Amino acid sequence: MTAAYSKQDIIAELTVPIAEIAKCYPTQRSVIMPALYLAQETYGFLDETAYRAISEILEVPEIWVFELASFYTLYKNKNIGKYNLQLCTNVPCMLRGAYDLFAHLQTRLGINKGETSKDGLFTLTAVECIGSCDVSPAMMVNDTYYTNLSKERVDKLLDQLSQADTDPLTGNEQ
Numbered sequence: 001m002t003a004a005y006s007k008q009d010i011i012a013e014l015t016v017p018i019a020e021i022a023k024c025y026p027t028q029r030s031v032i033m034p035a036l037y038l039a040q041e042t043y044g045f046l047d048e049t050a051y052r053a054i055s056e057i058l059e060v061p062e063i064w065v066f067e068l069a070s071f072y073t074l075y076k077n078k079n080i081g082k083y084n085l086q087l088c089t090n091v092p093c094m095l096r097g098a099y100d101l102f103a104h105l106q107t108r109l110g111i112n113k114g115e116t117s118k119d120g121l122f123t124l125t126a127v128e129c130i131g132s133c134d135v136s137p138a139m140m141v142n143d144t145y146y147t148n149l150s151k152e153r154v155d156k157l158l159d160q161l162s163q164a165d166t167d168p169l170t171g172n173e174q
């Protein structure tokens, strides 16, 4: 879900679930990452409002939340497209054609790194290793892995994702 939200909305909605999560962790600081993820799952993306709300809920300095949210690519720090294409460009993937694939995606979508297509469907990012080096090149689309990619497979995937009423993201590795 993508929605505008206020700090008070987040505090009202997430204080109890975050307190439940916190029972599994030794310190408030270690709860920041799952709290960020929960906020992202709830609101679709994260911004400074969400960071401040989480800081307040956990009673930790804002900078702790900001630095974690800006470091990890799993956190969406703006209102991104429906499908977040995260192509790995680390060495094993690069050796198996990730740079060519990235250029292909840029051309096909008409966007550069970090941008979102005009139709709001796709955001393109380059990420560090996503743990699928043995089946590289690899890409995550939201939370789903796509591996052994080629230009043909990427084109087919984009065609599927572009079709209205079709969402092939099943959570299964392909």
Ligand code: FES
Pocket: 088, 089, 090, 091, 092, 093, 094, 128, 129, 130, 131, 132, 133, 136, 137, 138
């Ligand atoms: S280097 Fe690309 S998945 Fe590991």
